[in-house]
Amino acid sequence: MGQVIGDILPIALAIAISPMPIMAVVLMLMSAHGRGASLAFLLAWILGVAMVVTIATIAISPASGDDDGPSRVASLIKVLLGVATLVLAFRQWRKRPEAGQEPARPRWMATIDSMTVGKAFVTGAVLSTVNPKNLALGLTGGVTIGAVDLGAGGAVIAIVVFVAIASCTVAAPVFAYLTAPDRVRAPLDGLRVWLEHHNAAVMAVLLLLMGVSIIGKGVAGL
Structure with a gap:
């Protein structure tokens, strides 16, 4: 269990540090339906x-195959996911704005000010599942957990830990704003601006770092 938790920690942290959902939830908190929309998004x-x-x-x-099969399959999948992650890293690097250039904000972010609770829920679901970066990292986390026979209870614990870490940076602004809105408004807005420029x-x-790490772990298991 300890080894698995150690392996999934950096993957979950990579999802947690993803700027896009943090920017989205901060913008929602400052919108007309801030409380409801941000909670639905979370x-x-x-x-x-x-x-x-x-x-x-x-x-x-491992229950779905023989003793050696799942581990080897998991390692191969990790290599493929690692390569996909490196491709995503290259695409992200090419998207970075030039010095002095204002970053282009995704179109859906322009609608956040008027976003309803239902639309906020859909946005959170899309960003956490369909978004290529989070999807690749989430699948890698699941493959890492599933490759080891932890039993049902151990697997549930590992999944809960993974989800908690991956969600902490989205949850923190929401709970901070709900408890002390006036105090955290300015810092959150400053965080949003910084993330927008350096996303x-x-x-x-x-x-890049995650892709290399994932490929290395996958190759080691082949």
Whole structure:
């Protein structure tokens, strides 16, 4: 169990550090439906991450094959996911704005000010499941958990730990704003501006490091 937790920690942290959901939830907190929208986004984010990692865990579970099969298959999948992560890192690096250039904000972010609770939930679900970066990392986390026979209880604990870490940076602004809105408004807005300008570079470096690490672990298991 300890080894698995150690292996999934950096993967979950890579999801947690992803700037896009943090920017989205901060913008929601300052919108007309801030409280309801941000809570709906957070709930959808948690459910989405949990769904991806759980499906991958079940699919690669040692119970679905022979003693050597799942481990070898899991290692090969890790290599493929690592390569996909490196491709995403390259694409993110190319998207970074030039010096002095204002970063282009995704179109859906322009609608956050008027976003309803339902739309916020859908946005959180999409970002946590369909977004290529989070999907690749979530699948990697699930493969890492499923490759080891932890039993049902151990797998559930590992998944809960993974989801908790991956969601902490989305949950923290929400709970901070709900408890002390006036105090955290300015710091949150400053964080949003910084992330908006450095989103591509942060994700590129993060994905590069994760991709190399994932490939290394996959090759070691072949």
